[in-house]
Amino acid sequence: MKNFIIRTLSGLAFTVLVIGSILYGPVAFAVVFGIIMTLAVYEFLNITLGRGFSGENLPAKAFTIVAAISLFVNVFLISAYGLDSLYLLFTMLPIVGIFISNMYVKEYNVHGTQMVDGVQQRRPNGYEMFPFSIAALVYVALPFSLFSLVLFDKTGVYNGNLLLSMMVLLWCTDVGAYLLGSTLGQMNNHRLFLSISPKKSWEGFFGGLILAVAGAIALRYTGLLELSMVDTVILGVIICVFGVLGDLVESQLKRNFGVKDSGSIMPGHGGMLDRFDGALLAFPVAIVYLIFFAA
Numbered sequence: 001m002k003n004f005i006i007r008t009l010s011g012l013a014f015t016v017l018v019i020g021s022i023l024y025g026p027v028a029f030a031v032v033f034g035i036i037m038t039l040a041v042y043e044f045l046n047i048t049l050g051r052g053f054s055g056e057n058l059p060a061k062a063f064t065i066v067a068a069i070s071l072f073v074n075v076f077l078i079s080a081y082g083l084d085s086l087y088l089l090f091t092m093l094p095i096v097g098i099f100i101s102n103m104y105v106k107e108y109n110v111h112g113t114q115m116v117d118g119v120q121q122r123r124p125n126g127y128e129m130f131p132f133s134i135a136a137l138v139y140v141a142l143p144f145s146l147f148s149l150v151l152f153d154k155t156g157v158y159n160g161n162l163l164l165s166m167m168v169l170l171w172c173t174d175v176g177a178y179l180l181g182s183t184l185g186q187m188n189n190h191r192l193f194l195s196i197s198p199k200k201s202w203e204g205f206f207g208g209l210i211l212a213v214a215g216a217i218a219l220r221y222t223g224l225l226e227l228s229m230v231d232t233v234i235l236g237v238i239i240c241v242f243g244v245l246g247d248l249v250e251s252q253l254k255r256n257f258g259v260k261d262s263g264s265i266m267p268g269h270g271g272m273l274d275r276f277d278g279a280l281l282a283f284p285v286a287i288v289y290l291i292f293f294a295a
Contacts, residue, residue, distance in 0.1 A: 037144035059101030068141035172215035180207025246281030
């Protein structure tokens with residue numbers, strides 16, 4: 001009972017923080033989501049390169065986090081204040097640092113373990129440092145940076161309704177998947193992707209899809225989602241389908257590295273990467289659709 005209360009309170013507090021930062025204004029969004037993005041990148045690097053800042057992974061982790069922050073801040077400033085997009089080139093400087101730091105790794109082609117904070121962990125070899133660092137930028141930092149692209153309307157005025165609506169649709173997907181997955185899914189045993197996530201079912205997927213589309217239509221009628229009916233339905237489908245895929249991608253990552261949760265910053269919920277795994281795939285696809293294809 002105590003764990004349930006802690007889990008509920010931490011989840012509620014985090015939800016209020018996320019919604020509040022989006023509604024309050026651009027600076028609040030940039031600060032809160034910048035911190036969340038940094039923590040998520042750090043968690044990804046902990047999974048792939050080992051926990052903490054110690055030994056040979058320290059330079060690669062530090063340069064990757066600096067590159068991630070640079071990318072996020074520059075895309076936000078370009079979207080919010082019209083900063084010249086050439087400033088994105090500054091992100092290349094820490095990436096060069098990742099290249100250079102990789103040269104000083106002593107062991108290549110050798111997989112081993114190391115003790116970190118009293119815990120035996122997998123030790124990556126030198127060839128893995130750079131690709132995992134770049135993966136952190138592409139898989140985590142870039143999607144978070146793209147969030148800024150839907151925060152401002154065509155006149156440049158801040159409007160967080162679209163991003164907030166996308167968040168709500170992702171939560172609708174989770175709720176719908178849980179409701180049907182925990183009932184019909186357990187009864188019929190139609191597994192969605194058994195080798196990666198044994199608990200996910202096709203019934204849960206369609207439950208999430210139904211609630212995501214229904215939620216999108218409801219948001220349209222409340223005025224939060226200012227899209228045509230066709231685009232509204234398509235957005236709900238995109239958020240659900242790619243949100244589920246994003247969840248599966250992170251599950252596979254953790255399974256490959258023998259990790260249960262990406263972190264422990266949220267009691268009962270894991271880390272920031274666990275909280276935004278679906279958004280990392282769903283939101284970029286949705287943003288591309290909204291910018292280039294929506295009416």
